[in-house]
Amino acid sequence: MAEMKKVKAAIVGCGMISGAYFNGAKKFPSIEVVACCDNFPERAKEKAEEFGCKASTNKEIYADPEIEMIINLSPPKMHSTINIEALEAGKHVYTEKPFGVDEADAEKVIKLAKSKGLRVGSAPDTFLGAGYQTCRKLLDDGWIGKPISATAIVMGRGPEKWGQAPFFYDYGAGPMLDLGPYYITALVNLFGPAKSVVAMTKKGSEFRTLGADVAEQYKDQYKPYGKYPVNVTTHLTGVIEFCNGVYATVISSFEAFGHNHPPIEVYGDEGTMCCPDPNTFGGPVKVLRKLNKDGWVNAPLSHIYSDNSRSLGAADMAVGIRNNRPHRCNGDLAQHVLEIMLSFDKASEAGSKIELKTTCERPAAMPLGLDDGQIPE
Ligand SMILES: NC(=O)c1ccc[n+]([C@@H]2O[C@H](COP(=O)([O-])OP(=O)(O)OC[C@H]3O[C@@H](n4cnc5c(N)ncnc54)[C@H](O)[C@@H]3O)[C@@H](O)[C@H]2O)c1
Structure with missing residues (x-):
C-alpha cells in the first residue's frame, strides 16, 4: 500500500461537508486532494489555504491532466451535472449522496462512465466503518x-x-x-x-x-x-x-x-x-x-474505522483504480439505492408494488486487521 501511486483528486464544492473530506483524505495514502473549486471562489480559497491545496476553477480542474478523480460535494441537484462534466473530461468521479435526484440522470452517469472506462463512486461510505x-x-x-x-x-x-x-x-x-x-x-x-x-x-x-x-x-x-x-x-x-x-x-x-x-x-x-x-x-x-x-x-467492534472517516469510500475507489479491482461504494450500488428510495413515492402514488429494475452486487466486506489508513488491496 505504501508504494501505491496516489490518485490525485480535486474537490468540487467547498461547503459544509468538505472539511470532513479534506481531513479524511489526509488519513488515506491512496488519495491526495491537490485542488478544489466552488461557485463562490472565496470558499475554495479558504479551504485551499486551510488544507494545503490549490484553489482552482471547475474548468482548470477538468483540464488538469494530473487530476484523475473528482470528488463531487455539490448540492444534490448538481450531482449528475458535475458527474457528467467530470466524466466527459476523462476523470473518475466520486459523488456525495444522493447519487442523483432522478433515475434517468443517474443512468446517464453510469452509462457514460462505462463507455469511457471510468469509475463512478458515491457516498455513503459509513457502511464501510x-x-x-x-x-x-x-x-x-x-x-x-x-x-x-x-x-x-x-x-x-x-x-x-x-x-x-x-x-x-x-x-x-x-x-x-x-x-x-x-x-x-x-x-x-x-x-x-x-x-x-x-x-x-x-x-x-x-x-x-x-x-x-x-x-x-x-x-x-x-x-x-x-x-x-x-x-x-x-x-x-x-x-x-x-x-x-x-x-x-x-x-x-x-x-x-x-x-x-x-x-x-x-x-x-x-x-x-x-x-x-x-x-x-x-x-x-x-x-x-x-x-x-x-x-x-x-x-465488540471487529473492524477499524469507528471515527469519522469520510473519504474512506473515495480512498477505496482509488485503490480499486490502481489495483484494477471493484470499489465498494460503486455506481451500481448507488443507482440501486436511488431507485429503491424513489420507489417509495412511486409505490404510494400507484397504490401498488414497484418491481425494481436495477440491481447490484453486495459490496465486498472489509477484512479484519487493517491498520489505520490502510485499504484492502
Ligand atoms: N452537510 C452535511 O452534514 C452533509 C453530510 C453528508 C453529506 N452531505 C452531502 O454533501 C453534499 C454537499 O453538502 P453541504 O452540506 O456541504 O452543502 P453546501 O451547500 O454547504 O455546499 C455545497 C457547495 O457546492 C458549491 N457548488 C454548487 N454548485 C457548484 C458547481 N457547479 N461547481 C462548484 N461548486 C458548486 C456551493 O457553492 C457550495 O459551497 C450534499 O449532496 C449533501 O447531501 C452533507
Missing part, C-alpha cells in the same frame, strides 16, 4: 441465524435549525433522499440487492416556517425568512423486499419531534441485532440471542 462491518460479520457468521426481517427508522422534525430548510423541502431532498442513502445502503450491505418496494408517503403540511435559530452563515442565502413551500413528501413508510427474502420496514420522516426506535434492527430466527446510526462509522452493536440468558449484549 467499524459499526456496520461488525453488523455484517455477525450476520454472515450466523449470530442471529437466518435474517427474516428488519426495521430502518429515521424520524425527526426536520432540519430547519440548520438554516438550509428550503433546500431540504425541495425536489431532490426530503427525508428519503437526504437521510435514506445511509439507511438503504446499510441494508443493501447487510442483505444484498432488493427486489421490490411497497409504500405510502405523504406531506405533513404544505408549508414550513423557518425557525429563528438559523445558522449565522446562511442568513444571507435564505432571506427573507418565513413560510416556504414543501415540495417533497415528508413522511415515507414502506417495506423493501430483498432478494434474500428479508422484508425491511422503513420509516423516513420529518414529521416527528422524537422517537425511541433504534436506527436499524435485524430480526433473525436465532436472535436480534440492534445496529448503530448508519450516518456514523462506529457502534454500538447489540445482540440478543435465543441461547443467551444474559439478554442483550454489546458486541
Whole structure:
C-alpha cells in the first residue's frame, strides 16, 4: 500500500461537508486532494489555504491532466451535472449522496462512465466503518441465524435549525433522499440487492416556517425568512423486499419531534441485532440471542474505522483504480439505492408494488486487521 501511486483528486464544492473530506483524505495514502473549486471562489480559497491545496476553477480542474478523480460535494441537484462534466473530461468521479435526484440522470452517469472506462463512486461510505462491518460479520457468521426481517427508522422534525430548510423541502431532498442513502445502503450491505418496494408517503403540511435559530452563515442565502413551500413528501413508510427474502420496514420522516426506535434492527430466527446510526462509522452493536440468558449484549467492534472517516469510500475507489479491482461504494450500488428510495413515492402514488429494475452486487466486506489508513488491496 505504501508504494501505491496516489490518485490525485480535486474537490468540487467547498461547503459544509468538505472539511470532513479534506481531513479524511489526509488519513488515506491512496488519495491526495491537490485542488478544489466552488461557485463562490472565496470558499475554495479558504479551504485551499486551510488544507494545503490549490484553489482552482471547475474548468482548470477538468483540464488538469494530473487530476484523475473528482470528488463531487455539490448540492444534490448538481450531482449528475458535475458527474457528467467530470466524466466527459476523462476523470473518475466520486459523488456525495444522493447519487442523483432522478433515475434517468443517474443512468446517464453510469452509462457514460462505462463507455469511457471510468469509475463512478458515491457516498455513503459509513457502511464501510467499524459499526456496520461488525453488523455484517455477525450476520454472515450466523449470530442471529437466518435474517427474516428488519426495521430502518429515521424520524425527526426536520432540519430547519440548520438554516438550509428550503433546500431540504425541495425536489431532490426530503427525508428519503437526504437521510435514506445511509439507511438503504446499510441494508443493501447487510442483505444484498432488493427486489421490490411497497409504500405510502405523504406531506405533513404544505408549508414550513423557518425557525429563528438559523445558522449565522446562511442568513444571507435564505432571506427573507418565513413560510416556504414543501415540495417533497415528508413522511415515507414502506417495506423493501430483498432478494434474500428479508422484508425491511422503513420509516423516513420529518414529521416527528422524537422517537425511541433504534436506527436499524435485524430480526433473525436465532436472535436480534440492534445496529448503530448508519450516518456514523462506529457502534454500538447489540445482540440478543435465543441461547443467551444474559439478554442483550454489546458486541465488540471487529473492524477499524469507528471515527469519522469520510473519504474512506473515495480512498477505496482509488485503490480499486490502481489495483484494477471493484470499489465498494460503486455506481451500481448507488443507482440501486436511488431507485429503491424513489420507489417509495412511486409505490404510494400507484397504490401498488414497484418491481425494481436495477440491481447490484453486495459490496465486498472489509477484512479484519487493517491498520489505520490502510485499504484492502
Ligand atoms: N452537510 C452535511 O452534514 C452533509 C453530510 C453528508 C453529506 N452531505 C452531502 O454533501 C453534499 C454537499 O453538502 P453541504 O452540506 O456541504 O452543502 P453546501 O451547500 O454547504 O455546499 C455545497 C457547495 O457546492 C458549491 N457548488 C454548487 N454548485 C457548484 C458547481 N457547479 N461547481 C462548484 N461548486 C458548486 C456551493 O457553492 C457550495 O459551497 C450534499 O449532496 C449533501 O447531501 C452533507
